[in-house]
Amino acid sequence: MSLNEDISLRDSLPSDVGEQEAHNTGQDAHNTGQDASNLDQADSRIWESKTKRACVLVGxxxxxxxxxxxxxxxxxxxxxxxxxxxxxxxxxxxxxxxxxxxxxxxxxxxxxxxxxxxxxxxxxxxxxxxxxxxxxxxxxxxxxxxxxxxxxxxxxxxxxxxxxxxxxxxxxxxxxxxxxxxxxxxxxxxxxxxxxxxxxxxxxxxxxxxxxxxxxxxxxxxxxxxxxxxxxxxxxxxxxxxxxxxxxxxxxxxxxxxxxxxxxxxTRKIPWQFLKHQTFYIYAVAIVFQSSGYGIPQTYLNTYAHEITLLSQTSATLLLTIFNIPGIVASSFFGYLSDNKRFSLSATTVTSISAVSSALSAFLLWGLTTQGSMALLVLFSMTFGFFAGGYSATWGGVINELEREAAQRNEAIDTGMLYGLLNGARGIGYVSGGLAGVPLLKAGSTSSVGSFGYGTTYGPLIIFTGLSSVFGGWGLLWKWKKLLHLV
CATH class of the missing domain: 1.20.1250.20 (MFS general substrate transporter like domains)
Structure with missing residues (x-):
């Protein structure tokens, strides 16, 4: 087509066609700008949310x-x-x-x-x-x-x-x-x-x-x-x-x-339907047991180191520090296990890992310490501090499991209230352990029987710590019982 024909063809088109093309072009540009603005706002909101979450975590x-x-x-x-x-x-x-x-x-x-x-x-x-x-x-x-x-x-x-x-x-x-x-x-x-x-x-x-x-x-x-x-x-x-x-x-x-x-x-009412289900009480009782034993070593390990293993005050203070250091890693580790999607573990499994391992630590390490055996006490402080110290980090998995159970029943659940009740169960355990500690200490042998910790006045405390710790994972037995009934 020649240049003159092209010009004449454009002149012959209706004027509103040209205006429509211009309008469409402007509309496309406006939509593109609006989409870009929306994306910027979404990115800004995401960034603001991440910043606030970081502040919440730091705080x-x-x-x-x-x-x-x-x-x-x-x-x-x-x-x-x-x-x-x-x-x-x-x-x-x-x-x-x-x-x-x-x-x-x-x-x-x-x-x-x-x-x-x-x-x-x-x-x-x-x-x-x-x-x-x-x-x-x-x-x-x-x-x-x-x-x-x-x-x-x-x-x-x-x-x-x-x-x-x-x-x-x-x-x-x-x-x-x-x-x-x-x-x-x-x-x-x-x-x-x-x-x-x-x-x-x-x-x-x-x-x-x-x-x-x-x-x-x-x-x-x-x-x-x-x-x-x-x-x-x-x-x-x-x-x-x-x-x-x-x-x-x-x-x-x-x-x-x-x-x-x-x-x-x-104000909406707090949904209490989860109190009708057995799962909540299984975990609550487990927390009571575990907490009653968890406070015993923190309270008596210092005096045990003095009286039985004859360690200096500095060494006894070091044991308290060693007791807490493994929990730094343990809490994040058990929190990761509870949230991990690649190797999914149930809440009962994760709590049982913590409970059984800490019980074995009490029975095999604390109970077998002898006079001057600081190495065994250090090993006990590290292992018990790791496995028992990470127990409360499993509660996130417990709450997730109870949320899923509520969703299956089409029920509402308040996770904040649930977390508060789990802390209440921990308080009952702490008080129970504290009240039991004094009579258990008096029930121990006044004169050493054998060379191990079991034969000292702290023997009943050691046994109580191990038993209460292992019952912190009894939810796994309850789960197996349900599976056997299904079979």
Missing amino acids: SAILQLPIWGRLKFNYNFVAILLTYAGFAMNYGVFQEYYSSNWTLQGSHEVTGIIGTTSNGVMYLSMPFLFALFTRRWARRRQTAALCGAALTCISFLLSSFSTQVWHLVATQGVMAALGCALIYSPTTLSLGEWFTTSNRAVAYGVVLSCKNIVGSACPFLMRGLLDRYGFRVTLRIWTAIAAATSVLAIFLIPTYPSSISSSTHR
Whole structure:
């Protein structure tokens, strides 16, 4: 076609055809720009969500210091006070310090209930606090956590002015525990909401690993502060540490948006249908058993090292650190096992791995220690600390399994409330173990029978630790029983 023909053909076309082509071209450009803008907004939202999740994870990790460092502080504070009260007379290590610095009125043995009371108050209050903040007061989570931080700091500050032993029990065992429960409950609810089913167990595992980092560092930190400054100044230093870390971490954990929006409307009731099913009680009872034995080595390993294996105070303190260090890896490991999709393991299998292995550690390592056998005690601390310390990281898998069971029954389930009840079961276990420890210790042989730990006054405690640990995995037996009935 010639140039003149082409021009004449264009002139002969209707004018609206050209306008339509121009309009279509402009519309395509507008749509392309709009799509690009939508993609940018989606990328921005994804990036913002990932950033907030990272902040939530970091904030939850930092909170392990004021929350669980308080508990480790109590345990080590009590252990060192008891050392001043008793072991110093035998070994002469702290005799001078004790005689010149012990000013509290009351029985030294009463200090032993601080850790147990603190554990019981904190864990047993969690089901109520989780129920309160999961829906009804979701908007007030940060405010509640800040109030908890204030209560914790005030309680430690007040305890620095204690003149009687019961003052320590009231401030550290009750007030500080309630404050930490107020911090832990709302922030943990937010953690579980920001991390969904696919990665919830891993998130719990990472945070629990940080808890074990705190447990590994606190024995030496507390011992150094107490030896250098005394317990009054140490308590004030700890107050400052708790205040700084808790306030920073709480502001890093925003409440999940859907929880805020739902709380502005008519408050929905918590679905309690899961309480009608056997699976929940199987896991709850297992947690009670495991927790009752888990606290025994933490409470008595220090004194066992002194009295039976005749280790120095420094070596005994090292055992507490070694006990917590493996849990750093174990919590993330068991969280990964619970969430792993490539090698899928049921929650009962993962909990049983933790329970049976920790029981074998108690029976074969702690029970067979002899005088001066530090190597065997170190091995026990490492293995029991790894397998028993990772048990609570399996709860993410337990919650995932209960969620799937609820979905199969077409029922709603509140995972935050469920996690709070599991913590309540842990509290029952801790209190039970603490109450059982004293009579079990008295039931032991006053004179050594044989050369192993079983023949000492700690023999019943060792057996109790092993048995309660193995029953922490009894869910596997229940599962096998169901399979046999199906066959």
